[in-house]
Amino acid sequence: MKPTRHVVRSYHTGTTLWAVEVEGVTKTFSLNESGSLVQRLRGRAQSRTVHALRAVSFTIRPREIFGVLGPNGSGKSTLIRILSTLIIPDEGQARVFGHDVVREDLAVKRLINRVSVEAAFFKKLSPVENLLYGARLYGLSGREARERIYAILRRLGVRESSYTRPMEEMSRGMQQKVAIARAFLTSPVLLLLDEPTTGLDPRSKREVQALVRELRETHDATIILTTHDMNEAEALCDRIAILDEGRIVALDTPEALKARVARPGVVPTMEDVFLALTGKQLNDRGDVLSPATSTR
Amino acid sequence: MWATLQHELRASYAFVERNIHLVRRYMGWEMVWFTYSLATTLSIAYIGKAMEYIGHAEVDTDYLVLYLVIGTLVWRFLAFLFHDISEMVQWERWEGTIEYTLMAPIHRITQMLGQTFFAVLHGAVFTSAIALAIILLFDISLTRSNVFGAVLVLFAGSLSFIGMGIMASILPLLFPERGVQMTNVAEALLLLFSGIYYPIHVLPKWMQLIARVSPATYVLQGMRATLLQGASTRSILPVVGLLILWGFGMIGGGLWAFRRAELYAKRTGRLKRNG
Numbered sequence: 001m002k003p004t005r006h007v008v009r010s011y012h013t014g015t016t017l018w019a020v021e022v023e024g025v026t027k028t029f030s031l032n033e034s035g036s037l038v039q040r041l042r043g044r045a046q047s048r049t050v051h052a053l054r055a056v057s058f059t060i061r062p063r064e065i066f067g068v069l070g071p072n073g074s075g076k077s078t079l080i081r082i083l084s085t086l087i088i089p090d091e092g093q094a095r096v097f098g099h100d101v102v103r104e105d106l107a108v109k110r111l112i113n114r115v116s117v118e119a120a121f122f123k124k125l126s127p128v129e130n131l132l133y134g135a136r137l138y139g140l141s142g143r144e145a146r147e148r149i150y151a152i153l154r155r156l157g158v159r160e161s162s163y164t165r166p167m168e169e170m171s172r173g174m175q176q177k178v179a180i181a182r183a184f185l186t187s188p189v190l191l192l193l194d195e196p197t198t199g200l201d202p203r204s205k206r207e208v209q210a211l212v213r214e215l216r217e218t219h220d221a222t223i224i225l226t227t228h229d230m231n232e233a234e235a236l237c238d239r240i241a242i243l244d245e246g247r248i249v250a251l252d253t254p255e256a257l258k259a260r261v262a263r264p265g266v267v268p269t270m271e272d273v274f275l276a277l278t279g280k281q282l283n284d285r286g287d288v289l290s291p292a293t294s295t296r
Numbered sequence: 297m298w299a300t301l302q303h304e305l306r307a308s309y310a311f312v313e314r315n316i317h318l319v320r321r322y323m324g325w326e327m328v329w330f331t332y333s334l335a336t337t338l339s340i341a342y343i344g345k346a347m348e349y350i351g352h353a354e355v356d357t358d359y360l361v362l363y364l365v366i367g368t369l370v371w372r373f374l375a376f377l378f379h380d381i382s383e384m385v386q387w388e389r390w391e392g393t394i395e396y397t398l399m400a401p402i403h404r405i406t407q408m409l410g411q412t413f414f415a416v417l418h419g420a421v422f423t424s425a426i427a428l429a430i431i432l433l434f435d436i437s438l439t440r441s442n443v444f445g446a447v448l449v450l451f452a453g454s455l456s457f458i459g460m461g462i463m464a465s466i467l468p469l470l471f472p473e474r475g476v477q478m479t480n481v482a483e484a485l486l487l488l489f490s491g492i493y494y495p496i497h498v499l500p501k502w503m504q505l506i507a508r509v510s511p512a513t514y515v516l517q518g519m520r521a522t523l524l525q526g527a528s529t530r531s532i533l534p535v536v537g538l539l540i541l542w543g544f545g546m547i548g549g550g551l552w553a554f555r556r557a558e559l560y561a562k563r564t565g566r567l568k569r570n571g
Contacts, residue, residue, distance in 0.1 A: 120392035136310030139303035
């Protein structure tokens, strides 16, 4: 699973080589079904329609760190799940190195890995047992997997005494590091990071951010990072798409986004950019502040 | 070709190894479940031994005990298969790892093979331990039995339970909260209708009709014919053939249905941890 092999075979559009192409992707969910099972089966249950993504389009170059910035419920995770082959879009197409995420899902799965906001593991199993399971699913032999696992865990600063203890005994920060190790283990050419630093303490956050940069430098990986942390997006991303209510309202480099809202004598922050483009302000958890609680 | 096969075999082994690790980590619960199963099995066997005293009539106690023991051991093994396979989605939903497993670059049949291999291993070890306890406590003779024929029937019948397990595993995929409840109800109904502890002709007519479409009914009839009456392997071949055909049909149907359910879950966003 060498990244270069996939890059060589990747997709060309004219002279441009795209790692990711998303064209007019739309996704709607029916939520909060109420009523009995009988009512549901008879189609008489009440449901609420949520437009998670509305005709979203963008392209990403290989080795780019692409940020998707938006509040909770803006469609960030749905977008990541579509690229992860876990959700099928209602309309539009998404391709990873030229492979359609719906029709060629197996080819896409070989190229990607994902870190989600929740460090999803078998909690009674140890980090080594969990990672061994993950590595074998990607075709690594036991010996090769163990060598990589110990090297990555050491690199991530996971204490050796934790290697064989249940995950549930580890802190949230440590669990998230193991989640990152799981994604690194398979050397993905496209890494999907869905709010990987949410809930981490400042030190763990910085460590994860350093790892993201390192992954791009050492593995030639393309990275999509969703976040509601403006500083993180600005610090890590080459370009940022601002997603609001399922629509991309702006997409550019952090500098260009700032230039859009700049006023004479004032250097805008990413928060200013977000406020100017969406009319919304977020709290630390990524929720939209209501006008009453807003400080502005 | 070889590289692809090697990849799929390694991925398949991932499920076996992971489940062995889980069994080791949950050993306390394994022991609880083993004790409960052993106590239930022995209680049923003692009912057979007590029939002369309870019914005030002459009964071939050894025959009756073996009749009941065959039922309870076969059911224990088949239920293990059904459970371990049908719960493969539920375990992962519970732990929150379902998306990671479904995101892995493997064919679904690879996952099913690994899960099935583990289920057979798990069920065989568990059932053998209970069988050993019964042999130690009861005077059971298999000198007139056709053990090879019995194993053949059990193997053939296992295929249907693997297929049913795959079909049942869809329920937690489609109904995140109610799915596992439905699976348990399905298992209980199989126990009732399949003549595990009694011949199905003692059931009401409408229940007998259902019993005739349960593969467990034929597994038990075949097992009892070979172990109690010493039926020859040749004489049970039609039943074995029927069970194999039935089994492959159910496995094929289960894989097809699982694929459809997975696509449905991906279209409706039901793979998410909390549904």
